[in-house]
Amino acid sequence: MAQPSNGFFGRDTLLGAFLLLLSILIMVLRFDDGLANLRQGSLAVVSRLEAPLSNVRVFRQALNTNRELQQQNILLQDELNRLRSAETQNTILRDLINFQDGSTLDLLPVQFQSKSIFSPNPTGSITAGSELDVELGDPVIHPQGIVGRVILTTRHRAQVMFYSHPNFRVSAKILDSRATGIIRWDLQNNQSMILDYVPLTIPVQVGQEVVTSGFSEQFPENIPIGIVESVERQPDQSSWVITVTPSVDLNRLAEGFVVLNSQDSVLQGEVNP
Secondary structure, eight states, X not given: OOOOOHHHHHHHHHHHHHHHHHHHHHHHHHTHHHHHHHHHHHHHHHHHHHHHHHHHHHHHHHHHHHHHHHHHHHHHHHHHHHHHHHHHHHHHHHHHHHHHHHOSSOEEEEEEEEEETXXXXXXXXXXXXXXXXXXXTOEEEETTEEEEEEEEEOSSOEEEXXXXXXXXXXXXXXXXXXXXXXXXXXXXTSSSEEEEXXXXXXXXXXXXXXXXXXXXXXXXXXXXXXXXXXXXXXXXXXXXXXXXXXXXXXXXXOEEXXXXXXXXXXXXXXXXX
């Protein structure tokens, strides 16, 4: 049987390839409109999604900006609080310096390291001791008034009995009055003092100032103690029951002064209220 020639076989192959390409071209041309429509539809979908996606992007940027602003606000608030605290501390220190400079007493500035003002026997620890000539019985005061007295000393520290201690007593008088008595802490309400032994024959009014009388062996005269809060008369008693609000708030107390050589100070000087 005779075999086909190579030339005839090559023409069939070329013809088949040409027809295949032609069919592909026809198919592409036929679906060109569909592809265009698909392309337009895709563009429409993308354009519709672009706005929400853009809003999401803007929203995320706003969240990041807000977070950064919050952090900056916290830092600024913290800085403001530090500045306010420094300003308050400077004011306190300035008042202490002015008080010391204007006083005729021998005053040693101290800080309170610890306070137990709510215990049955309120005391505190100060940053000065016998090395700085702090002695037992020395008065401890503040520019606003009386604080207590030293009851224990070491070389670098001392313990102070606050005016709210059950055993604290000091001779006192009502300013611009002949009334004198003894100040003690009111153990019943635990918020104020009591001025005892003021006779009923001496008039006392609410709002009058109570100061040290100078009759004490330690406390100089005219150190502020408090303000008369109430005046009552008890049956079968010959003296007033006088309630006094302390001038110094022990809760806020952080600094003060020890009156050195207090026995000499009783004779030589007084505190300017």
